[in-house]
Amino acid sequence: MSGIHLLTLLTMLPLVGAAIALWSGKHARAVALITTLISLALALVVWTQLPANGGYGLVEQHVWAPSLGINYYLGVDGLGALMLLLSAIVTLMSVDAANRVHHQPGLYFALVLTLEAGLFGSFTALNFFHWFLFWELCLIPAFFLIKLWGGARRGPAATQFFVYTMAGSMALLVAFLAVFLSTGSMDFPHLTLLASTGELEQMVTEHLGPVMLWLAIGVLAGFAVKVPMIPFHTWLPAAYAEAPSPVTMLLTGAMSKMGVYGLLRIALPLFGAQIAQIRTPLLVLAVATVVMGAFAAAAQKDLKRIFAYMSVNHLGYCLLGIFALAVPAAGAAAQTSQAMALNGVILQMFNHGLTAAALFWFVAMMQQRTGGHRGIDQFGGLGKPAPALFGLMCIALFSSLGLPGLNGFVGEFLIFRGAFPLAWVAATVSILGLLVTAAVILTVIQKVFTGPVPEHCAGFPDLHHSERMALIPVIGLMILLGLLPQLIVESVNPTVVNLLAHWRF
Template sequence: MTSFPLLSIVVFTPWIGAVLLAVWRSAPATLSRALAMAFSLSTLLLGVLLWARFDPTQTGMQFEENEAWISSLAIHYHLGLDGLSLVLVLLTGIVTPVALVATWHDPRQPRFVGVLFLLAQGSALGVFLALDFFPWFLFWELSLIPVYFLIKLWGGPGATRAAYQFVVYTIGGSAFLLLAFAALLATTGTADFVALAQLAASGELDVTLADVGAFWPTAIFVGVFLGVAVKVPLWPFHTWLPPAYAEAPTAASMFLTGVMSKMGVYGFLRLLWPIFPEQLHRAAPCLLWLALAGVVFGALAAMRQRDLKRMVAYSSVNHLSYCLLALFAVAAATGTPAYDRASATAALSGTIFQVFNHGLSAAALFYCVGLLEARSGGRRGLDDFGGLRTIAPIFAGLAGIALFSSLGLPGLNGFVGEFLIFRGVFGLAPWAAGVACLGLLATAWFLLTFWQRVFHGPKAGATLAGFRDVHRSEYLALLPLVALMFLLGVAPQLLAAIFNPLVTAWAGAAVMP
């Protein structure tokens, strides 16, 4: 264990804030909000400290903490950080405080809201930093509890059903995940991700599992796959997402799309790829079709929506499916004559860029839809608005930047990830990239429709009565996200420097590490 447990401090500081707010029952609303924000911002501050001390040329884990926890079950408290983890820690540190800003004008139980958000934030950080399955799975499951209550207690008319659906789907996938790792632990004697990856790289893992039964490696792979596929979600496991995102309060929708959906993509990179490279390679040609279905059908479903929040929800299915498309394209080509190192590097870099950039743009879009809903008495239909550019020009400008970032406009952050993904997939599976272009066209259609109807269409008089432009606290939510959209659009190397050596090592390995 390192002499200073910096990663533990990153994970547990939000939980300390949650405990403080929970026991301080007499805390005034203003103080509760301030404390929640201060503890939430700790992740960003500590993330920047980690970034300053991080050595990107080392592709292994840094700042490791590894102590025996339950020796009889070979369970360790093992934390570690690489370029992938650092990107997601920084994303969590940005999105969560911004989501908390969205709760400032809601008078309903601000102390309890702060507790729930800090619990969810700490759980997500644990997922991104834990390297032993047992603590990792605890964080994975604990993240469901606060989000469930955020949806159920502060959501829309269908919030109860949406919250139950969200939990049932995710726990259903987690049950397969738990069984798979229990089998791994019983067979290999370890559930440590690093140790299992080393066994897989040497070929010893498949031999050990095959000694139990020829079907055993595939069965365990399927269990892990189902657990992380539901979380992304990969089509057709996506049906819980639109109602959960649409019924959740604005702040919870921002956290769900900005942070929690990234836990699923992280699971593919941290669990499936290093531990089951051969099984993923064999399954990848079929999985490519599922990713393409998410890209194309997600965009087409968004086109059909009249509810703006459901439109943005389906766009999340579309955008995260690009990440899986890139991963599966590289996995399918690995070890074949079609494998091209430069294309694989581009695809994997694009995946990490897309994870980070989508977290920013989707959180901003949900916040903008939330402002529309709050200012119009609960309306959020595509045809409920019009001509807002003349009434609220600053709001229109900021929302437009978020829309065009999501669209992938060159000069904004969304372009970088999508360009690299298509560059990589075209070099590995050109037919898949060609089909995915249909999703790009549909994405442009529904996002431009959103922009034209809401901000440039005929004025919807009654809805716009008293509609005001952005005020002080709303700037605190939108300006940081918009600034990062511009910054990463023109200087993506700032983020790429964190993970480039890691991705280059992945692409250069015969078996993806």
């Protein structure tokens, strides 16, 4: 298969699938399953074709609107390819989980596939305009999926999600227009090169005055909403709780990674020096995201809100690693710590996506069996009637807890190992988040799976054969990556080295 068109093909395929699904009625889910399976196969092909030097591979570049700096410019490195793989896996899981969409299934699966295309586009675009199109494209199907198929308070949740993210996007757009006016370019690799030599700051200052720090804050605000970072996170618990669980799987498994990806692809390469200037307040916000996210999870009674806040906490570790490494590295030891932290962040993105999506999948199964119950106090003793659910969900929960031997541990360990020498106070306080998350997860296991079985759970059926077959590969991947993280690290590390070589703090 020609590398020239592989990324375009990968991005267009879900859109074609969406068009077919829209007119397929009750067969829409089958169309979506086939499309997402082919997408996953293509994402795996992309993963195997990464260049060994950690740079961009499978590059496609065509002039689009040169006077405006707009190019059709695609390419992937280890980071982008891993996110493609994650998006493909999570969308497949989401489609598999959505087996009870009776209201307009054609439209539902068309929107899911459009969202997948948006994710693929934003993880492969190397031109700001091109990237921004797909960034915004993701927002529209997500809004309608929450608004049309969500819970009782879906209206306010969808609106808050949309308005919040749009506000962040506007800050990003304004900042990038200023960069374009100063440099005449919107291509990420070119701008990264300018930033690495200090020319970007010079050009912006010459054209617009000393605004570089404000531009950095604008870009950070856009990504802080998407990740989310406290205090820009209030849209998340409502959106995750009100969205149907298969959609929540997409929001937490793939869409939240767009924010972290943006920080790594745009914010750090272009505004590294400015981020280093305000590193301390950013680290405070990262630690707040870790610790307060974990404590807020402890106060919740709704399983979806618990996992929503745990997502805030887990993405807080990514922020901790990112802001900790934003410091001029003096010596090989500091450079090694930076590389470890960045490897950890990228692994955490993948691992959290996989685990969090699986946890919301389990919630969907529990809701289907109990007529929508999802309060932890409404369950109890499910380990007895549903041992397979108990066993598999516990593996996912322990992965989220960061138990050694499972995938969740590796990313968090590398982040802490890298962040500790670079920002030891922040890393030490963040350990509190690990402890509280462990307490929350053990409380969930205790309340849901042990003790007496409540009356409405008396006939609680265990996982069906098809459900086990769908879940086993996901749980197997958690174990595999926990034991052999080098399967990812070996492909990602050259990209990490390459990225760090071009960042200037």
